[in-house]
Amino acid sequence: xxxxxxxxxxxxxxxxxxxxxxxxxxxxxxxxxxxxxxxxxxxxxxxxxxxxxxxxxxxxxxxxxxxxxxxxxxxxxxxxxxxxxxxxxxxxxxxxxxxxxxxxxxxxxxxxxxxxxxxxxxxxxxxxxxxxxxxxxxxxxxxxxxxxxxxxxxxxxxxxxxxxxxxxxxxxxxxxxxxxxxxxxxxxxxxxxxxxxxxxxxxxxxxxxxxxxxxxxxxxxxxxxxxxxxxxxxxxxxxxxxxxxxxxxxxxxxx
Amino acid sequence: xxxxxxxxxxxxxxxxxxxxxxxxxxxxxxxxxxxxxxxxxxxxxxxxxxxxxxxxxxxxxxxxxxxxxxxxxxxxxxxxxxxxxxxxxxxxxxxxxxxxxxxxxxxxxxxxxxxxxxxxxxxxxxxxxxxxxxxxxxxxxxxxxxxxxxxxxxxxxxxxxxxxxxxxxxxxxxxxxxxxxxxxxxxxxxxxxxxxxxxxxxx
Numbered sequence: 001x002x003x004x005x006x007x008x009x010x011x012x013x014x015x016x017x018x019x020x021x022x023x024x025x026x027x028x029x030x031x032x033x034x035x036x037x038x039x040x041x042x043x044x045x046x047x048x049x050x051x052x053x054x055x056x057x058x059x060x061x062x063x064x065x066x067x068x069x070x071x072x073x074x075x076x077x078x079x080x081x082x083x084x085x086x087x088x089x090x091x092x093x094x095x096x097x098x099x100x101x102x103x104x105x106x107x108x109x110x111x112x113x114x115x116x117x118x119x120x121x122x123x124x125x126x127x128x129x130x131x132x133x134x135x136x137x138x139x140x141x142x143x144x145x146x147x148x149x150x151x152x153x154x155x156x157x158x159x160x161x162x163x164x165x166x167x168x169x170x171x172x173x174x175x176x177x178x179x180x181x182x183x184x185x186x187x188x189x190x191x192x193x194x195x196x197x198x199x200x201x202x203x204x205x206x207x208x209x210x211x212x213x214x215x216x217x218x219x220x221x222x223x224x225x226x227x228x229x230x231x232x233x234x235x236x237x238x239x240x241x242x243x244x245x246x247x248x249x250x251x252x253x254x255x
Numbered sequence: 256x257x258x259x260x261x262x263x264x265x266x267x268x269x270x271x272x273x274x275x276x277x278x279x280x281x282x283x284x285x286x287x288x289x290x291x292x293x294x295x296x297x298x299x300x301x302x303x304x305x306x307x308x309x310x311x312x313x314x315x316x317x318x319x320x321x322x323x324x325x326x327x328x329x330x331x332x333x334x335x336x337x338x339x340x341x342x343x344x345x346x347x348x349x350x351x352x353x354x355x356x357x358x359x360x361x362x363x364x365x366x367x368x369x370x371x372x373x374x375x376x377x378x379x380x381x382x383x384x385x386x387x388x389x390x391x392x393x394x395x396x397x398x399x400x401x402x403x404x405x406x407x408x409x410x411x412x413x414x415x416x417x418x419x420x421x422x423x424x425x426x427x428x429x430x431x432x433x434x435x436x437x438x439x440x441x442x443x444x445x446x447x448x449x450x451x452x453x454x455x456x457x458x
Contacts, residue, residue, distance in 0.1 A: 196367035
């Protein structure tokens with residue numbers, strides 16, 4: 001049976017892992033290669049390196065960071081942040097990324113999804129969608145934001161996920177801006193809405209705080225994978241204890 | 256030295272890195288004639304079966320000749336599918352035909368269903384070892400490996416390990432010196448490296 005994946009995200013700035021709340025207020029969490037090594041030992045299923053300030057500061061994902069992490073790890077590695085062109089994607093892939101994550105660039109130029117899917121295969125193209133609940137908290141509409149959550153893209157998350165799939169995306173990385181770093185749980189209704197609308201896997205992100213949050217996102221949220229950062233970085237929860245907890249509750253995981 | 260055939264179906268950085276990690280030396284054959292010196296051959300690949308059209312009659316003949324001389328052959332992902340007669344994904348494109356059977360698309364389940372079986376099949380899944388073979392030496396039933404694909408090869412007498420995703424399919428095949436893995440051993444942690452070692456040690 002296909003396991004639900006646990007993915008650790010390394011938000012990287014200037015070669016260091018950092019983490020903020022609601023996309024702001026960053027604090028350092030260590031060296032990327034060091035953290036990657038620890039997660040791999042604990043049984044992480046996949047890693048995502050996001051150069052979080054790349055879009056704003058016009059900086060490209062750091063090939064050195066990718067290389068350092070990819071050198072010794074033999075699990076899937078996705079890289080995002082600052083991938084604007086086919087050339088940026090190819091630099092990340094050459095450095096050792098198995099998947100590239102497109103966010104702002106895909107919104108601006110959706111054809112880039114298809115270009116990269118044709119060149120590297122759909123399995124290598126992840127479309128990251130940062131979304132926020134629109135209007136009152138009771139409504140189930142989700143608006144897409146670009147530029148690290150700073151500007152409204154004028155798109156609906158469900159509809160954009162469908163388009164991304166049609167254009168050749170292999171997976172959707174769906175982040176709730178409302179929940180990012182808050183540790184109050186994933187936005188399960190949003191995740192379920194997107195997951196049911198596409199046939200490609202949906203990785204839920206934003207809000208992981210407790211072990212029970214992961215059970216919720218894999219059941220009511222219908223997520224195929226869950227991504228977290230803070231909960232792992234500060235060693236609040238080890239990857240292995242999370243997976244044991246999930247297994248005890250009937251969620252298939254790789255242990 | 257092991258020949259890694261790059262026919263431009265996906266990036267091979269991770270495959271090269273994994274072989275380097277187990278101490279196996281690779282080279283890039285520029286032409287079918289360049290397979291003369293291969294101690295073993297790896298056919299990788301991701302994406303559409305039609306991409307294997309780049310492995311034209313010259314390549315296929317040279318690979319068959321080396322296999323006939325006892326050189327091990329390993330197909331990875333699309334490379335495993337190419338070992339078979341062909342695939343419903345590209346009916347006009349013949350496979351190498353060293354293994355009997357035709358590849359087909361996983362059925363999956365209706366979109367939006369609870370516990371939906373999504374296609375493509377992406378992620379870590381179990382291996383059920385069907386019978387002992389050199390390629391799975393030291394690999395236990397229940398070991399998990401990383402898949403990303405929509406098409407599969409049928410379970411036949413050559414199937415060494417079976418995986419289920421709504422239906423059983425061939426995760427590992429081996430017939431004498433010809434082996435294949437549907438998953439990505441270069442992305443499957445220690446289990447994947449063990450399988451690559453088993454292949455490299457056969458050379």
